[in-house]
Amino acid sequence: MELKPNIYYKTILQYREAELLFEALKLDIFSYLDEPTTLEEFLKSTNYDKENTKYFLSALLSCGYIEKNNLTYCNTKCSKLYLSKNSSKYIGKAILFREKLGSISNIGDKVKDNSLVQHDKLDFLELAEIVHDEMYVTGRVDDFNREIKQLFSDKYRNYKVLDLGGGSGVLSIEFIRNFPNSTAYVFETPEVACISKKIIEKNDMQDRIFVLEGDFNVDVIGDGYDLIIASGIFNFVNMDITKFICKLSDALVLNGYLLIIGSFFENEEYHKEHMLNWLKGYINGMKPAPKKSELKQSMQKANLSLKKRIKVGLFEGELRRKGW
Ligand SMILES: C[S@@+](CC[C@H](N)C(=O)[O-])C[C@H]1O[C@@H](n2cnc3c(N)ncnc32)[C@H](O)[C@@H]1O
CATH class of the missing domain: 1.10.10.10 (Winged helix-like DNA-binding domain superfamily/Winged helix DNA-binding domain)
Structure with a gap:
C-alpha cells in the first residue's frame, strides 16, 4: 500500500x-x-x-x-x-489553564539539555482554584457522592476523613455535605493550603474541615480515619511505595476505606492522553506513578483488599478496604 x-x-x-x-x-x-x-x-x-x-x-x-x-x-x-x-x-477558564499547564512548546530545549532551561513548574495553587468548578461540571463530584453514599450508611455518624493532597478540598466539602456530623482533614503543602482554607471558608465548613500543612512523604498524617482519599497524588510520592501505602493503611481504622484516583499502567508504555497531558510534568522532574502491579503488591502487604474499581469523572479509581 x-x-x-x-x-x-x-x-x-x-x-x-x-x-x-x-x-x-x-x-x-x-x-x-x-x-x-x-x-x-x-x-x-x-x-x-x-x-x-x-x-x-x-x-x-x-x-x-x-x-x-x-x-x-x-x-x-x-x-x-x-x-x-x-x-x-462555564469551564472556559479551566480549558485555558489546562492548555498552559500542559503546554510543551519549546520543550525540546530541555530534551537536548536538562540543565539549560528552567521550565515553569506545575502551578498547584492555580490548579486547586481552577479545578474546583471543573470537578462539578465533569461529573467527579457526582461520582464521588454516589460512591460514599454506598460506603457509609449512617448520615448522622461522625466519620473521620483524610483527603491527601486534597487541593481545592472539594471532596472533603462534599463528604461533609452528605455526612454533616463528620470531620474531614485536607492534607496539603503549605503553598497550596491557603487556597484549600479559602475554599473551605467560602463554603462555611471551617468548623468541620481542617487543613493539615506538610509533606505527606515525611510528615505524620494522623490516624483513626474511616476514609482516606488519595486522588492524583501518586506522581508526588517520593518514598518507597509499599512504605507509603502501609502509612495510609496504618492511618485507617479496621474496615476503613482507601479511595485511589489516578492513572496507573502495566508497563512503561503510557497511553496517549496521559503522556500528552503530563509530558511537561515528567520533563520537569515529576516521577511516574507506580505501576499497577507494584501498587497491587503494596496493597496486599498493607492489608488493603480491593473492593471495586470505579470511574470518577474523567478518571479511573479503585476502592480498597482495610482487612480481608
Ligand atoms: C494533581 S493535584 C491533585 C489535587 C486533588 N487531590 C485532585 O484530585 O484534584 C496534586 C496535589 O497534591 C499536592 N501535593 C503534592 N506533593 C505533596 C506532598 N509531598 N505533600 C502534600 N501535598 C502534596 C499538590 O499541592 C496538589 O494539590
Missing part, C-alpha cells in the same frame, strides 16, 4: 482548531452568542473589528463551535452550556 503523509496535515489542522478555541475563549466570543445574534449586534457589544470578526466567526462556524441561521450566529447547545460565561457550567 502506498504510504501517505496525510496524518501529519490532519494533526496541523487539529492544532489550529485548538488554537482557535483558545483565542475564542480569550476573546470571550461565546458569552455574546447565547441567543441568535447578527454580526452588527455582536460588534455593538464587543467593539471588535468588523472584517476580522466576520472571518473569526466563520472559522468557529466551520469547526462546529457555533451555528449560523440566515444572518444570525448562535452558540451550539454544548458551547452555550460550557463556553459561555453566563452558564453555571
Whole structure:
C-alpha cells in the first residue's frame, strides 16, 4: 500500500482548531452568542473589528463551535452550556489553564539539555482554584457522592476523613455535605493550603474541615480515619511505595476505606492522553506513578483488599478496604 503523509496535515489542522478555541475563549466570543445574534449586534457589544470578526466567526462556524441561521450566529447547545460565561457550567477558564499547564512548546530545549532551561513548574495553587468548578461540571463530584453514599450508611455518624493532597478540598466539602456530623482533614503543602482554607471558608465548613500543612512523604498524617482519599497524588510520592501505602493503611481504622484516583499502567508504555497531558510534568522532574502491579503488591502487604474499581469523572479509581 502506498504510504501517505496525510496524518501529519490532519494533526496541523487539529492544532489550529485548538488554537482557535483558545483565542475564542480569550476573546470571550461565546458569552455574546447565547441567543441568535447578527454580526452588527455582536460588534455593538464587543467593539471588535468588523472584517476580522466576520472571518473569526466563520472559522468557529466551520469547526462546529457555533451555528449560523440566515444572518444570525448562535452558540451550539454544548458551547452555550460550557463556553459561555453566563452558564453555571462555564469551564472556559479551566480549558485555558489546562492548555498552559500542559503546554510543551519549546520543550525540546530541555530534551537536548536538562540543565539549560528552567521550565515553569506545575502551578498547584492555580490548579486547586481552577479545578474546583471543573470537578462539578465533569461529573467527579457526582461520582464521588454516589460512591460514599454506598460506603457509609449512617448520615448522622461522625466519620473521620483524610483527603491527601486534597487541593481545592472539594471532596472533603462534599463528604461533609452528605455526612454533616463528620470531620474531614485536607492534607496539603503549605503553598497550596491557603487556597484549600479559602475554599473551605467560602463554603462555611471551617468548623468541620481542617487543613493539615506538610509533606505527606515525611510528615505524620494522623490516624483513626474511616476514609482516606488519595486522588492524583501518586506522581508526588517520593518514598518507597509499599512504605507509603502501609502509612495510609496504618492511618485507617479496621474496615476503613482507601479511595485511589489516578492513572496507573502495566508497563512503561503510557497511553496517549496521559503522556500528552503530563509530558511537561515528567520533563520537569515529576516521577511516574507506580505501576499497577507494584501498587497491587503494596496493597496486599498493607492489608488493603480491593473492593471495586470505579470511574470518577474523567478518571479511573479503585476502592480498597482495610482487612480481608
Ligand atoms: C494533581 S493535584 C491533585 C489535587 C486533588 N487531590 C485532585 O484530585 O484534584 C496534586 C496535589 O497534591 C499536592 N501535593 C503534592 N506533593 C505533596 C506532598 N509531598 N505533600 C502534600 N501535598 C502534596 C499538590 O499541592 C496538589 O494539590
